[in-house]
Amino acid sequence: MTANSIYPSTGDLNNTQAARAPVEIKPDLSFADRTLAISASEDSPEVREAYRPYLMNEKVASSDWIARLELSTVIKMVEEDLNRTGGDRLKVLVLFGSMRCRSYSRLLAFEAARILFRLGCDVRVYDPTGLPVKDDVQHSHAKVQELRNLSKWSDGHVWVSPEQHGNLIDWIPLSTGSVRPTQGRTLAIAQVSGGSQSFNTVNSLRILGRWMRMFTIPNQSSIPKAYTQFTDESAEEGGSRLMPSSNRDRLVDCMEEFVKYTIIMRPHFDLFGDRFSERSERIAAREKRRQQDLAATAAT
Template sequence: MSRLLPVFMYLQRIYRFIQIINTCSTPPIPAQRCFSQFFRTMSAAPNGDLNNTLAERVRGEIAVDPAYQGLSLAIPASEDDVDIRRKYRPFIVEAAEAKEDWIAELELSTALKMVDAQILKRGEDRLRVMVLHGSMRQRSYSRLLAYEASRILFRLGCDVRMYDPAGLPVKDDDHSHPKVQELRELSKWSDGHVWISPEQHGNLTAVFKNQIDWIPLSTGSVRPTQGRTLAIAQVNGGSQSFNTVNSLRILGRWMRMFTIPNQSSIPMAYKQFTEEATGSRLMPSGNRDRLVDCMEEFVKYTIVMRPHFDLFGDRYSEREEKRIKEEKALAELPADM
């Protein structure tokens, strides 16, 4: 009997835990379900529930909608601006190749359905996405990855514009330079950014950082990055690293952007793409799947957050600063006014 005492005490503790849960749960969780879950967990992991699955929120399964399988919400050439398409959409695949494109075969019904229902059918502007990459090499893997990311977003109905960093001066005082103005206007226009940089010497490249340095936190009352969503990715010449995406995440926070939780890092990028003669396309792998995850997640977050950009930009400290300035200005007015 003495040997069974610790077991009884343990079960009593579990029962007490279930009672506490049920005081906070609506509707209450049946005790039988909690016990069965506990014993399933213990039988699978005799060392205990190391992943705390007992506390995991029950998740509903989102069914695939057959109506959206294989569908593309991309802007048709007949409806697209000719100049915009030529300048900012170098990633577009020719119609003859598009039917066999791996991106056309992706199962993206959940995101497609969201875009269709919450944007296109309501007559709202498409999600506006600016894509930056961090290399000007002839065969730039960050640019090739940016192409693939842009193709996914384009199929998901986004208005995607890739900025070309060639010709952008090193950060100085020449704010009127055409490439500087172009970059800033694209950022103001956008609802979200996608940043893709190579990793060099353990961090992001100068080409990429120079673009970020040219985007101010504020221009008068306009804030070119605040409230935007951000997706980040990196390419590596060697083994997989996360130094660059970690730095990009810090930059995004500093620029008051909402960086999605997911991220992509492509190791040994020179092995991940097909030859130029076959389109320089990203080859099948778990890394490619992760890129799709990131773009899908980015679209979902942007749809949810875009209607509330003004709300996220409303801060107590700034309201107080404005109030104090107004009171000071009022106090300085002549008494006879």
Template sequence: MKAHDLPNVNPELFMAPATEELSANAPSEHAPRILLLYGSLRERSFSRLAAEEAARLLDAMGAETRLFNPRGLPLADAEDASHPKVQELRELAQWAEGMVWCSPERHGAMTGIMKTQVDWIPLSIGAVRPTQGKTLAVMQVCGGSQSFNVVNQLRVLGRWMRMVTIPNQSSVPKAHMEFDDKDRMKPSPYYDRIVDVMEELVKFTLLTRDHSSYLTNRYSERKENAEDLSKRVNQRSI
């Protein structure tokens, strides 16, 4: 379809072909930066243990990881955003190029601890968008039989936060049986799946991190910016 067949669209705002945009970016040489969040404050938290296993794998794959401890993080809006734990979380979110979210399933859903962490990460901080275009892997641990309620919910959150949520995911049933007395995950197909997920996360992060601004550049936003600029120019000329 030709541009003149689209009367409600301004073709002048279409982006340049991808080859021109992508070739202009020099590839990053630093290790992929991955932030891991988990959703439980228990002393022996299986979501934390699973996240720690994921961090070990990511480190072995050449990534640089940070694990955020949610203890002390207030409920969203219960404190000002200047709270030290909020600032720590937001700074890590801006530092990261990808994330891992791992939550237990409680009453068929993610925990409040997990949701609170996501709720404290805004879509934008000034001109910076802490999550847009960054990669995301979702995981859950279950007390009983395997479920996918939590990872499905985390995917919804990932889309809302404008993240590139990778296709693969991990759900560990009867998590209390999957870790030994040294808090290391036992060999199993569930462990192998976590390896698969982390490997895929690293691949997607390497492929997209230098091009996230291109991948998330929207026509509607360019149109709005152009209209705002036109209004300001007209106001100055009056």
């Protein structure tokens, strides 16, 4: 008797027979070369100067690698969403975690922002310069208030962190009284590494996003040996651009997936914030106030 006769192989160790049959979504090529980016004429000059450092000059932006991406399915989704909402663009806050002169997390954040901008999002990149170290006394600091206001404004976040990262996100609280600044928002995460491939940071950020009650998309991006993945500052397409690779393709996947999830979930954000435990607390609080009012009335 052989081992195979005792433990016969099913021939399907990955249980692929239980998977749903894949459906090929054919792109609508009439949308293939489209851009839904906010034009300079319809954009706020103040917002453009403060929060869109990722923008390239028009000549580069109209012909660079992002302009050549085939994103017809998601562009069609975004256009339908804009028509349905009267032009209410997805509002995306992008955070990066390094202040180095040549910060690869910043360069990757800019590339992500450019993809999202082409997809019609109102993308704002927060500059952490001047943000104080997290403590219990500087909540009114201008940079802290700016970050919190941007988080409140947003529909979703994109976090890009080096493998060794700081305390930027700590300044966005889990709760402020009954208000949860990040609850219900979507989240995409990415990391850059100085060494070989690693997922330590994105895995940590995924846990953090969950505790902040955000919906972190399934996909994620990690760029190993980041110092080898970007062109130099004087290269074509504006310089300091992400080179072609499967890592770059994965970044595009993440941004495309992030937009799809945000479009689908945004109309239902309030429903996801409705919880039994919190309803019970509100009912108990109202009953307590009613009893107090009755007692005060009886006393008079």
